Amino acid sequence: MTKKNVVVSDTKAGMEITVPVSDSSLFPTAVQKPPSSGGYMTISRKKRLQNLDINGGGTERINTWVDSMRASSPTHYKSNSSVAQDHLNSWMVRHPSALDMFDQITKASKGKPIVMFLDYDGTLSPIVNDPDRAVMSDAMRETVRKLARYFPTAIVTGRCRDKVYNFVRLPELYYAGSHGMDIMGPSKGSQYEKTVNESVLCQPACAFLPMIDEVYNVLLEKTRSTPGAMVENNKFCLSVHFRCVEEKKWSELAQKVRSVLKDYPELKLAQGRKVLEIRPTIKWDKGKALEFLVESLGYTNFDDVFPVYIGDDRTDEDAFKVLRERGQGLGILVSKIPKETNASYSLQEPSEVMKFLQKLVEWKQVPLRRQFRMKRQIEGIKIIPTPSDQICLS
Numbered sequence: 001m002t003k004k005n006v007v008v009s010d011t012k013a014g015m016e017i018t019v020p021v022s023d024s025s026l027f028p029t030a031v032q033k034p035p036s037s038g039g040y041m042t043i044s045r046k047k048r049l050q051n052l053d054i055n056g057g058g059t060e061r062i063n064t065w066v067d068s069m070r071a072s073s074p075t076h077y078k079s080n081s082s083v084a085q086d087h088l089n090s091w092m093v094r095h096p097s098a099l100d101m102f103d104q105i106t107k108a109s110k111g112k113p114i115v116m117f118l119d120y121d122g123t124l125s126p127i128v129n130d131p132d133r134a135v136m137s138d139a140m141r142e143t144v145r146k147l148a149r150y151f152p153t154a155i156v157t158g159r160c161r162d163k164v165y166n167f168v169r170l171p172e173l174y175y176a177g178s179h180g181m182d183i184m185g186p187s188k189g190s191q192y193e194k195t196v197n198e199s200v201l202c203q204p205a206c207a208f209l210p211m212i213d214e215v216y217n218v219l220l221e222k223t224r225s226t227p228g229a230m231v232e233n234n235k236f237c238l239s240v241h242f243r244c245v246e247e248k249k250w251s252e253l254a255q256k257v258r259s260v261l262k263d264y265p266e267l268k269l270a271q272g273r274k275v276l277e278i279r280p281t282i283k284w285d286k287g288k289a290l291e292f293l294v295e296s297l298g299y300t301n302f303d304d305v306f307p308v309y310i311g312d313d314r315t316d317e318d319a320f321k322v323l324r325e326r327g328q329g330l331g332i333l334v335s336k337i338p339k340e341t342n343a344s345y346s347l348q349e350p351s352e353v354m355k356f357l358q359k360l361v362e363w364k365q366v367p368l369r370r371q372f373r374m375k376r377q378i379e380g381i382k383i384i385p386t387p388s389d390q391i392c393l394s
């Protein structure tokens with residue numbers, strides 16, 4: 001397969017095309033630098049992105065967008081052809097599995113404190129048809145709970161903050177809902193609470209609340225006649241779901257959404273996984289939320305911290321991009337199929353995310369356990385074997 005084939009396929013998905021000229025390193029971006037020179041060739045994407053921008057243009061653009069949504073769906077990816085296999089292999093070289101590269105990843109943190117950022121849908125919970133049933137497994141919750149003992153942890157999601165909190169139910173975490181436009185710190189009594197003064201930290205789109213509510217009602221009315229269409233109110237943004245709509249109706253539904261938005265130039269559209277997201281046009285996204293949270297945790301200098309962001313969707317790219325441009329920390333894309341991304345590593349699905357988080361916990365526990373034993377030995381106290389997950393030194 002030629003690199004040109006890769007480009008064509010990614011063009012359909014409408015994403016940035018960055019092709020490595022040489023795959024000499026399996027760990028190309030441990031500390032991520034923009035791939036500006038030497039080894040990378042960036043192919044211009046301006047025209048493609050113009051075509052894909054659903055906010056403007058006519059039917060042709062809607063169709064391009066619908067094609068892109070179809071192409072980026074795992075169910076449409078023909079993984080059995082040898083061309084697809086070549087594509088996948090070449091993508092995996094550029095975005096190796098974070099599980100396989102675990103040791104390199106922890107080494108890259110160079111002893112800096114790791115801060116964890118986790119997207120929700122498709123990352124902590126599997127994608128399901130009904131957004132209200134996207135529950136997180138108890139095993140995943142337990143894993144995230146342990147993770148948060150050792151690393152400050154934030155959930156960064158397109159969902160309404162309250163809704164995601166009801167799914168996750170861990171008061172010790174930070175929550176950034178509505179694509180980072182609604183940030184709350186850990187609840188009272190948790191170990192990180194002292195780092196912030198109040199629980200609601202940032203709501204940069206407050207002025208848009210009445211407009212979002214109005215558009216929600218208009219969209220409910222407008223989409224009522226499309227079987228399977230769902231509109232979700234995520235407080236500072238809205239989602240129009242296509243997942244349960246027949247594919248032949250996708251263009252029509254997208255047209256309906258765009259026709260509503262014509263009257264609201266202060267709002268913009270973005271594409272997610274079989275969903276159109278409606279958001280205020282303010283310069284705020286998951287990347288800004290990540291920067292805000294790092295600072296709220298007391299790290300005024302980004303160099304002093306190692307943020308790890310795990311997400312599966314296009315809106316997560318804003319956070320991956322921040323990490324790549326700053327050359328700090330790393331992004332991990334959750335995807336079974338090759339997608340153009342600013343993330344460095346990949347994991348296939350939420351079950352792999354859970355394994356990766358468990359490995360992080362174990363990695364952090366080993367030196368603590370050693371310290372614990374040494375302390376006990378120095379104090380002359382007999383050590384009784386303890387289950388590893390009960391060892392938590394304060």
Ligand SMILES: O=P(O)(O)OC[C@H]1O[C@H](O[C@H]2O[C@H](CO)[C@@H](O)[C@H](O)[C@H]2O)[C@H](O)[C@@H](O)[C@@H]1O
Pocket residue numbers: 119120121122126127128129130131134156157158159232234239241242243272273274275277313315
């Ligand atoms: O930022 P995220 O946490 O990934 O949230 C993005 C959107 O996720 C949800 O939709 C997606 O998951 C649904 C449940 O699995 C699925 O039915 C839908 O097709 C996906 O797009 C959520 O419902 C949206 O509001 C979020 O914006």
